[in-house]
Amino acid sequence: MKIWLVGLLFAWPAILLAETPAPPSDGITWLQKIATAAHELNYSGTFIYQYGSHVETSQIVHAVDSTGEHEKLEILNGVPREIVRNNDEVQCFLPSTKTVKVEKRIQRKPFPALLPEELNNLSESYLIKMGDHERIAGFDCQTLRLEPKDGLRYGHRLWAESNSGLLLKASMLDEKNEVVEQMEFTQLQIGGPIDPEMLKPQYPVKSAGWHYDLSGQSEPASTETGWAVRNPLAGFKKILETKRVISGKPAPISHIVYSDGLAAVSIFIEPLASGVKPMKGVAKRGALNIYTTPVDENYQVTVLGEVPMMTVMELGNSVYFTGK
């Protein structure tokens, strides 16, 4: 441990000198290009989602027409699952329980959704560096590195198709530069018409046994919840505070979201029914870390996001009731 620490102290300046940060405009321009491409292009392909030793393969289709954006994600291995998005509505088809979960976006932002203030926010927390060109799924890609300026967030590596800007590969790295999660296209077609049949859910949801779970709705975005964070984290800004109904929960849940422009952290505060024992614990999957802890005796806080465990714990331990 001691040797590692000393090594770290000496290695960092060398690492910092090895790559010169690109003029911010280059990296920012690419990020805007990526965000625009994701919403304006027709594309279809196969991509893999990977963390630890877990790998899942999915088929993805995205089409834009006069009625807006339509997307379908179908998981190809394991239990069948599908996600269909039509503009601001996301439907999750879970055939194992014959359930369709419906989530309506409440804060629809005009795309491209990387707004200037978010991009400024982002360069506060990350060093943006342009990298070499690399080939992904047969396409030439521009690589980008977003190195965190502190230990509160993961690093990101992005591979964007050189012409269109479509993101073909994205990985998140921890403080040891080890990949915690990765998504990568293995086969892809960009542009051209998309057969509308490819965007339809394959499950006969109107047949017997299937049910819609419409609980993913929330109140207007400006709702004050009465909850706040004692020690806001550097670089993270509050982007949402609302109350929402969650399936299986009798009372509305307070939902507060913080973002640094590249990663988001959600705080959920749930009132505990009398007699329900509060829970304390953590869960981790890929880049997602979750921390649950009781607060004020009758409430339970769950913090989750694509950030290190210490970040969700820090936020969770800092939640308090403002008394409003």
Next chain:
Amino acid sequence: MKYDLSAFMDDELEPDAAKAVLAELKRNKEMRDAWLDYHLIGDVMRQTGIITLNLSEGFRDKLALEPAILAPRRPMRTRTKIAALSAAASLAAVAAVAWVVLQGNADKVKEDKIAATVQSNAAMLASLPRYPFNSTTREYLLAHQEFSPSTTMQGVAPYIRTVSDGGEEANR
């Protein structure tokens, strides 16, 4: 109470709360150890060149017993890592702090507070139970995903996190 201790060091506590911290410092050895640890971390972060090495007896003893390892070590297995986390918490916190400082971000963060919480959180993490993703977790994930910038940059692809059937991982 450790939050209060950190706030007390920053002179941010109300007089009554400060009195409570002082009383607790007199009474509680753990608090006195934390007081010394927080100052060490503060020294490292401020790069004062003066490091409070007058640490608690326990720490000094452990340091004296620590062998100097000169050969590269094979990576520890995850289970061992978790067990070792608690013991390694102090050094890990200092490493995290050093890392923050070397990133040139020291003036932007509330240094002492972050260092102190990284340390206490690392120690707490080692003792926390792991729970599997349940139906509530998935509901929360679905609600969260809309606001994740990854959705802006990748469209529906990151929603795979909300329906993935992969298992949970041990903490690293």
